[in-house]
Amino acid sequence: xxxxxxxxxxxxxxxxxxxxxxxxxxxxxxxxxxxxxxxxxxxxxxxxxxxxxxxxxxxxxxxxxxxxxxxxxxxxxxxxxxxxxxxxxxxxxxxxxxxxxxxxxxxxxxxxxxxxxxxxxxxxxxxxxxxxxxxxxxxxxxxxxxxxxxxxxxxxxxxxxxxxxxxxxxxxxxxxxxxxxxxxxxxxxxxxxxxxxxxxxxxxxxxxxxxxxxxxxxxxxxxxxxxxxxxxxxxxxxxxxxxxxxxxxxxxxxxxxxxxxxxxxxxxxxxxxxxxxxxxxxxxxxxxxxxxxxxxxxxxxxxxxxxxxxxxxxxxxxxxxxxxxxxxxxxxxxxxxxxxxxxxxxxxxxxxxxxxxxxxxxxxxxxxxxxxxxxxxxxxxxxxxxxxxxxxxxxxxxxxxxxxxxxxxxxxxxxxxxxxxxxxxxxxxxxxxxxxxxxxxxxxxxxxxxxxxxxxxxxxxxxxxxxxxxxxxxxxxxxxxxxxxxxxxxxxxxxxxxxxxxxxxxxxxxxxxxxxxxxxxxxxxxxxxxxxxxxxxxxxxxxxxxxxxxxxxxxxxxxxxxxxxxxxxxxxxxxxxxxxxxxxxxxxxxxxxxxxxxxxxxxxxxxxxxxxxxxxxxxxxxxxxxxxxxxxxxxxxxxxxxxxxxxxxxxxxxxxxxxxxxxxxxxxxxxxxxxxxx
Amino acid sequence: xxxxxxxxxxxxxxxxxxxxxxxxxxxxxxxxxxxxxxxxxxxxxxxxxxxxxxxxxxxxxxxxxxxxxxxxxxxxxxxxxxxxxxxxxxxxxxxxxxxxxxxxxxxxxxxxxxxxxxxxxxxxxxxxxxxxxxxxxxxxxxxxxxxxxxxxxxxxxxxxxxxxxxxxxxxxxxxxxxxxxxxxxxxxxxxxxxxxxxxxxxxxxxxxxxxxxxxxxxxxxxxxxxxxxxxxxxxxxxxxxxxxxxxxxxxxxxxxxxxxxxxxxxxxxxxxxxxxxxxxxxxxxxxxxxxxxxxxxxxxxxxxxxxxxxxxx
Numbered sequence: 001x002x003x004x005x006x007x008x009x010x011x012x013x014x015x016x017x018x019x020x021x022x023x024x025x026x027x028x029x030x031x032x033x034x035x036x037x038x039x040x041x042x043x044x045x046x047x048x049x050x051x052x053x054x055x056x057x058x059x060x061x062x063x064x065x066x067x068x069x070x071x072x073x074x075x076x077x078x079x080x081x082x083x084x085x086x087x088x089x090x091x092x093x094x095x096x097x098x099x100x101x102x103x104x105x106x107x108x109x110x111x112x113x114x115x116x117x118x119x120x121x122x123x124x125x126x127x128x129x130x131x132x133x134x135x136x137x138x139x140x141x142x143x144x145x146x147x148x149x150x151x152x153x154x155x156x157x158x159x160x161x162x163x164x165x166x167x168x169x170x171x172x173x174x175x176x177x178x179x180x181x182x183x184x185x186x187x188x189x190x191x192x193x194x195x196x197x198x199x200x201x202x203x204x205x206x207x208x209x210x211x212x213x214x215x216x217x218x219x220x221x222x223x224x225x226x227x228x229x230x231x232x233x234x235x236x237x238x239x240x241x242x243x244x245x246x247x248x249x250x251x252x253x254x255x256x257x258x259x260x261x262x263x264x265x266x267x268x269x270x271x272x273x274x275x276x277x278x279x280x281x282x283x284x285x286x287x288x289x290x291x292x293x294x295x296x297x298x299x300x301x302x303x304x305x306x307x308x309x310x311x312x313x314x315x316x317x318x319x320x321x322x323x324x325x326x327x328x329x330x331x332x333x334x335x336x337x338x339x340x341x342x343x344x345x346x347x348x349x350x351x352x353x354x355x356x357x358x359x360x361x362x363x364x365x366x367x368x369x370x371x372x373x374x375x376x377x378x379x380x381x382x383x384x385x386x387x388x389x390x391x392x393x394x395x396x397x398x399x400x401x402x403x404x405x406x407x408x409x410x411x412x413x414x415x416x417x418x419x420x421x422x423x424x425x426x427x428x429x430x431x432x433x434x435x436x437x438x439x440x441x442x443x444x445x446x447x448x449x450x451x452x453x454x455x456x457x458x459x460x461x462x463x464x465x466x467x468x469x470x471x472x473x474x475x476x477x478x479x480x481x482x483x484x485x486x487x488x489x490x491x492x493x494x495x496x497x498x499x500x501x502x503x504x505x506x507x508x509x510x511x512x513x514x515x516x517x518x519x520x521x522x523x524x525x526x527x528x529x530x531x532x533x534x535x536x537x538x539x540x541x542x543x544x545x546x547x548x549x550x551x552x553x554x555x556x557x558x559x560x561x562x563x564x565x566x567x568x569x570x571x572x573x574x575x576x577x578x579x580x581x582x583x584x585x586x587x588x589x590x591x592x593x594x595x596x597x598x599x600x601x602x603x604x605x606x607x608x609x610x611x612x613x614x615x616x617x618x619x620x621x622x623x624x625x626x627x628x629x630x631x632x633x634x635x636x637x638x639x640x641x642x643x644x645x646x647x648x649x650x651x652x653x654x655x656x657x658x659x660x661x662x663x664x665x666x667x668x669x670x671x672x673x674x675x676x677x678x
Numbered sequence: 679x680x681x682x683x684x685x686x687x688x689x690x691x692x693x694x695x696x697x698x699x700x701x702x703x704x705x706x707x708x709x710x711x712x713x714x715x716x717x718x719x720x721x722x723x724x725x726x727x728x729x730x731x732x733x734x735x736x737x738x739x740x741x742x743x744x745x746x747x748x749x750x751x752x753x754x755x756x757x758x759x760x761x762x763x764x765x766x767x768x769x770x771x772x773x774x775x776x777x778x779x780x781x782x783x784x785x786x787x788x789x790x791x792x793x794x795x796x797x798x799x800x801x802x803x804x805x806x807x808x809x810x811x812x813x814x815x816x817x818x819x820x821x822x823x824x825x826x827x828x829x830x831x832x833x834x835x836x837x838x839x840x841x842x843x844x845x846x847x848x849x850x851x852x853x854x855x856x857x858x859x860x861x862x863x864x865x866x867x868x869x870x871x872x873x874x875x876x877x878x879x880x881x882x883x884x885x886x887x888x889x890x891x892x893x894x895x896x897x898x899x900x901x902x903x904x905x906x907x908x909x910x911x912x913x914x915x916x917x918x919x920x921x922x923x924x925x926x927x928x929x930x931x932x933x934x935x936x937x938x939x940x941x942x943x944x945x946x947x948x949x950x951x952x953x954x955x956x957x958x959x960x961x962x963x964x965x966x967x968x969x970x971x972x973x974x975x976x977x978x979x980x981x982x983x984x985x986x987x988x989x990x991x
Binding site: 136141256421422488 | 696701705814820821887892894929943950951953963966984985987990
């Protein structure tokens, strides 16, 4: 009847919301203009229609022959129909039938669909299969024509017809709710409740149903709108309450006959019907939180005045004349929000490997991605300089950066399995950039692609070229990603946790591949890792990052052998990798608390809240001190600690770990990390 | 793959069978009998009984059912109770009308919807919000009301197209196109709105994928990232929705054909429903179910062709 498919409800298969997080649902709904409008108009129409006999100015059948087809007037607010009947009275008298019969359809649809979904989710695959097959058949039936067939058999009885429609629609309801019920059931707390001996009914009532409430509400609102359109459509075809009873569909049908002489006639009824359906859909949208879907995706860049100004200071006088990459005082911030990285400096020579290490949320990835200008939307470089072969990259326009990406600086990412385009074969994905970078024909590009794959240790290159990403293993995918990064023969490779998502044996293979590339091609690498083993394995230099700062830097050897910053000591103490020839420690050290999120960093030393050696003087800001030759360390007590031969040893069993200074506030463990993780 | 195709085919046959069973039972549960319909109003009870006897209505249900199935397999849908016309031939004449309107409307929805949805996702901002809100309203509008508005605008005010009626393609191709223009545009309003939403959501999701970042890191031109890679990623849900759309428009044809006086399947089902012409009702349901099932099968094939994960598994 309507142009809306019954499956439209599928679109809103939103994630289930655990009960605890639903509390803000209602105010959130009312913050959206669409939600306010939807709720208000629906309430108005429902109340006005159900109470119409009490307030309507005229009887719906009362004819005012002097005032036929009248425009709105003080007497007839919405005008009159061809028999001079009052439109306002007729519209709202007609309202209760579509509203109530759509409600009946909803009750039937959910009355069948919801229990079926719960049963299918609970009873496991076999039951689910049977129910799902049956509903698939139902979904494929032409609902509209079946309804007409039903009317042909039982006559114009709207309530039974809508109840049957409810049965047909229950298949769509089931399909959406099954997905939600299954994912709720997989939650740990549902398992826990079952283990605790709650009966099946109670588990469903207490845990599963509340989590499904949002999805049910969204679906109900949407289906309600569809129901209204179908009732009106049936009445339009003449399958509604007959004259003189008013109905929305028939009033529009009636109006279509007078469109030459009185076009106004179709406006009030059509508008009320349209607004009611719009209201139901807007309410559904607001419930699903989809109104926010239209967020601007356009990138807003803050002007980089600070960056350019800062870059002007060390201009022409790089600290290390041999450095190809020179990062000075890099600051990365959320637009109109907190800083994510502050004052980070490091440099890199050709053919060297620099490691950025630290816990998650320390700004390593942001630092690495800023080298290519690939920060997430709403995050940008707001200070400092990134000099690449004498060129300033910070603040470079997108088009300029695009010329550098791939050709001079390339990147491989954390998760090789999702880093490749799932829709295209490996050959297509390699040939495109090869042709662009090396200006060769298709067949030669294909040869180069195979050669690149062999260079990264893929033996059956021909087969891999024909494969799609989902057919590759993680290690294989990462090799392909490395080959992809090499298509433009870059001089710098930024590797963001390149081994984290891989198996341990594969990790070692990828690292040795990177090492071989550095050795054979003179590639420079910036590698991000939380794993000190990786650093020890492959890096020449290292910068240890904590809470957006580089707290210690220097050659990998010096930093790992003689850590000067307590955080580096702690990381080493917590590292399960044991160098050869040393005894395996009985216990590993731990670091109390978590990294403070951006925006809540303490003044002074940002590690002080978790540091065993923290004292009151650690709470005031201080500059970085030179260390490890060309490196630096950001700790005011570095000399004292070095005199005392301080080490971050494992705690004895049973010891409570106390962060050092009592003057410091404990780290806020509950605050979210501003949605940006390292 | 073969097992998959076999399963889909089995489901398709099962669906058609289910539809036949449902309408067959429905007709037999009715309190009117085909004899009464054929004899017309005011016929004597003897006359009705004689008609029922002649139609084989009094035979056991399963005999009638297997009989009907046997005829169905041979493409025989019986004759109308009202005017005795051959139903299969009648529906064969009507099918192209409905199918062409639904097909054109689907294509138009696809073109307009993808354009709007991609624009909303890529441009974002105020324009994106406008498109999202506009499509939310458009998909809620009753097609018959929109149709009347278009008749008022495009036919009465601008005089571009005829308001109602159908011209045979064979007699006047241009006139045919012009006669289905307003119905197609009317159906495409809601269709385009749904496609726009799907395309916008798909593009937004696509643009946040990790592999898009890889492409950016490779210095891939922006138009290529958007219109080759992201659009390809979003194409699977869009094509699925287009298939559902075609089915929905096919069903929606009842109203449109009534409004514009088009001799299609929808009109046939309305007439059959209001006159209780049982064989015609069953016939329409069977044909409509076959169309839905065939569309779904084609859709599966297209999705498999688009999505390497489906294709290679």
